[in-house]
Amino acid sequence: MLYTRHFGIVISFSPYSNFVRWVLLSRFQIRKLRPKSSLFSKTAFQVRVKKTDAKPLYLKHYTTRLPWWPSAVYPMDSKCHSDLIFTIIILEKTGCLTGAVNLKSSNRNPVVQEFESVELSCIITDSQTNDPRIEWKKIQDDQTAYVFFDNKIQGDLAGRAELLGKTSLKIWNVTRTDSAIYRCEVVARNDRKEIDEIVIELTVQVKPVPPVCRVPKAVPVGKSATLHCQESEGYPRPHYSWYRNDVPLPTDSRANPRFRNSSFLLNPETGTLVFSAVHKEDSGQYYCIASNDAGSARCEEQELEVYDLNIGGIIGGVLVVLAVLALITVGICCAYRRGYFINNKQNGESYKNTGKPDGVNYIRTDEEGDFRHKSSFVI
Template sequence: MRPPSGLRDGDEGVPPPRSSPALRGLPPPASPAAGPPPGSAPPRLVSAATGPAVPPPPPPPRPGSAQARRGALGSAHPIMALRRPALLLLLPLLGCRLLAVELTSSNTKPVVQEFQSVELSCIIKSTVTPDPRIEWKKIRDGETSYVFFDNKMQGDFATRAEILSRTSLVIKNTTRMDTATYRCEVAAPSDTKTIDEINIQLTVQVKPMTPRCTVPKAVPVGKTASLHCHENEGYPKSTYSWYRNSEPLSPDTKSNAKFQNSSYTLNPTTGTLVFHAVHKGDTGRYSCIATNDAGFAKCEEQEMEVYDLNIGGIIGGVLVVVAVLVLITLGICCAYRRGYFANSKESAESYKTPAKPDGVNYIRTDDEGDFRHKSSFVI
């Protein structure tokens, strides 16, 4: 069987391939979505309205590319140019700061109880002077005195204070008189700022002494009763609380059902307890406690008795006194009428001075100091 016309043997019905444009020496057709070939100039746009060709704007750089980084640095250059003069001005100031002596403290307001030890912290934060001069001063009631001067302790601190870690001050066996402001001064001649100081406020707490309590022994019903409690040794100042039969008296009588019937005023600052109108339920043993941050102290219990008034007894006593006065008055009147007082007066008037003997004059002289008589001659 012969193949169809136009086909050769072995083609099996496949048409012969057409010749490609490349083979014909022609450029390949441009794809509609493809851009210009690499290295070629961008196409020129021709506007029907204007006529001349306008080149397209350049595409933005891709994020992270070298071109994008160069653009960011270029935009930051004006800010850096403004910061450089400011940094140049700050460099001398920073140099002066580093060369200035500076002090600090770990605790500027230490609190200690009496008879204990305390450290007043003074730390040199910066200095270039190898051996700066250290001084400590005490300021109390407007007066300044030396504590550490010329590398020696001064006054009573010589036996109970010492310098720790080059500048800090340790005071042993503190007393209430040590409560004051302490100033640490450091002189560093090699520094640009040669002197610096820091103040430390020391508070020595003192436990209260046994308070002095005043409690009336007996008070009639309905009368006012004042109880007092006070002590002046504790520091800071003590506050006071009252107890009746070992139970605390509340400042507010309405807050405790046990004292709702009582009418009193309690002042914790002054330690005064005032009953405006006592009743039988206020009878009991009273005590007071003084308290501050250092401790407390208690006075002994004292008994206060509230008694009823005996109106009948009072009236009877008054009547007895009146009756006695009436009887005394009547007795005086009767004695006067009977002439007891008149006879005594007449007997006193009937007494006469005896006559002097004739021829004798009693003369008293200042020199003799006694009486003597002289004879007188009658002519």
Template sequence: MALRRRALLFLLLLPMFRYRILAVELYSTNVNPIVQEFRRAELSCIITTTKTLSPRIEWKKIGSKETTYVYFDSKLQGDWANRAELNSRTSLIIHNVTRADKGIYRCEVVAKEDARIGAEININLTVHVKPVAPKCRVPQSVPVGKSATLHCQEKEGFPEPTYRWYRNDETLPLDSKTNSKFQNSSFTVNPKTGTLVFSEVQKGDTGRYSCKATNAVGDAWCEALEMEIYDLNIAGIVGGVMVVLAVLLLTTVGICCAYRKGLFVKKKQNGNSYKTPAKPDGVNYIRTDEEGDFRHKSSFVI
């Protein structure tokens, strides 16, 4: 009875064994390779079983909008022709990897003599990029008691870097309250955004501030910038305001007094004033008691 059961089980599993033997299968030693930019990347694709002596091999880069051939018709395509090669017939090696090479690559094998003639495997290539010098923004001067925010940002590195701030080359904690050495300060550091925020700056916060961006590949610094904390002269400001108000008040009083005294009113001309009429050239006029009117001089030439 037991022998019959074993024989029946073997007959049931025999088609599965036969299918497995005749099917092309692929394997990868690393489906998620991570490499540093400008290094060498190996995309492993290995044929484990096939009865086809010369299967057709293709590599494609799968994009969100389009698919690009890397290896097709037994030739490397495009930019990969100058910096890529096949290794052990199916694996793909890319030299001088750039950040543009990151993405999903598909290895496809077609074996016409196998029962299952096609197989494929996806390789997700990640390229790590070292950070470049971050851009830092530091206020030059801030009055005591006011808030201040310092910025540090870098956009090239991958994975995204974390940030650390320094004052006079000394590392600042993420929170000034956690370190007794900085108990007279009131700041917090956000390592993800790169911001250093002071709620109320003090004289002791004066110094040269620099920032470092770090990821799995390396780090980079920004140039140190000076921030000066100065005392706000309240008495001087109040005194200056009072002087300005006093000047304005005296000016106003002076103008009012001038108006009252009539210094800004023009005098009217006398209505009986006589203006001698203009005389034509070459004519003189005289008046006698007898005639009671004007007559020409004897020198007048007609």
């Protein structure tokens, strides 16, 4: 005789449980037969729980009717038993809360070049509120400003940004000043957890402009020399590389046998190329390239000449200078001896006009040939 039995299972979850989706499957195995009987007398029950990434079924409970066992007859000496096994497959979403607003983003660290467009992804995955409140904020230099508030774009993004898909933010013609942290905030009043937010860091890359290069025109052999390269527009900060006659220079001349006759160090962070002592082989056309993830730019070629010191010419020049100084000294001495530097003085005494006393007239006549005075008194 065979019979069936109804067996029900109800599994419930707390609203604050991490398990939000699950599906119930069933299977059975025959392992033991009660001696001297063709029917199962007892059934063992097990529940197995495991996580899976399979597509879930939205069930709050599941009730099934299972047969006791199908008709089967085994030899009396067989040793088997039966296990009724329920396998519960539970999809777990860590941190999820049933009946709570939850957000996600397809890209939390977007990178875009200047003057392109970018979408800041903010997607509502769970919410019981039909019309949640959406806000976007920009955090830059420890300052927080509204980007989207009261259902409109605010601040410096006005006119070049809009809301996509209810919550995502799209920005056109981005500039370097748009590099910042953006926060998407959603308030759902009808959910158990009303508020959720997601943070997105936007990086705007800027291509370098042609750098400013400074190369000395001529340096004597054995002397030190420094070449400079500087660029101030690129973002992220560019790295620098130097070229001589279109050949890239290593950061250290000692690391490359090709430059064993040179002695220089290149700093790719600052763009300086320092020669501790130049050689004739260091002469050539030099230029610098500044590059980052957005692109690169180079300066114009400049020539560096390395020349030998002419010791004979230097000595001859010194002798010429000394000879010229000697001639000048002799000329000055001769002029001094001849009296060109002494003031000529008139011989004798100089005539001096004396003051006239009152009532005395000085008259000079032709007969006297000299001064003669006549006095007249006024009474």
